[in-house]
Amino acid sequence: MADPKLKALEQSLQAEADGLKSLEREGQRAQQAQQQFIQQQNENQMVLKELETLEDDNGVYKLVGPVLIKQDLVEARSNVKKRLELISGELSRIDSQLKNLSKEGQRKQQQGMKLQQELQRLQQSSRQ
């Protein structure tokens, strides 16, 4: 059983599993961020739609800390639009990050499976 080859295999299998776990954690973090941005995107889209329906004589205010500050309607629209652009930029960044992570994860999983088969083969042959 103290076959050095076996031990090395077990170690690299463990390393693969650890790598996979940290990948999963990273993926979860990215997904959380994605959720948050999607929520913000929805909210800002709703705000923009609402601002589009306003006339010039409707006052627009922005809550800054505890006070409401009067805003120019045109400026408010362009601010929300800018924010939406920012958010969709972040979303596409996270999207590609998630794609990379899942590709990396699949690669690691296959690698792990290969190692496991190798390990089983070795164990069987050492038993015989």
Added chain:
Amino acid sequence: MTSKEPQTIDLKTIEPQQLNGLREQLEAEMQNLSASATALQSAAGQFGSSGRAIERLAQQEAGQPMLMPLTSSLYIPATLDSTANVLIDIGASYYVERSPPDGAEYCKRKVNMLKDQLDQIGQAMRDKQRVLQQVTAVLQQKLAASRAQQS
């Protein structure tokens, strides 16, 4: 989720362990959906009561004496200055002035939107429930079969 038919066919070929995982995943999704439904319901309730409050406010006239709540149990005398505009929180810390009918209309629109989404969630929950039942049934069959084999 993918369409249901291939899933139904696939279920019998899946390992019990994976089936169990699938079941847990479905249950978690159901819980998420029902939490969202509760949140939407309460939001719809709030928009509804805001809309009614605006309608009542619009019926009042300027100069109307009233008691204004400072806390839930402390009121001070006040007079209504104007009912020409109400200030509406449209999200992302933006507030807009609108006439009372427009404000009430906004609330109604929100309530309708939320109701639509609630309908969608209800449909999704029914679908998930059905899949969950199928998965549970197949899982039990498999477990029973493996138990019969062992004994």
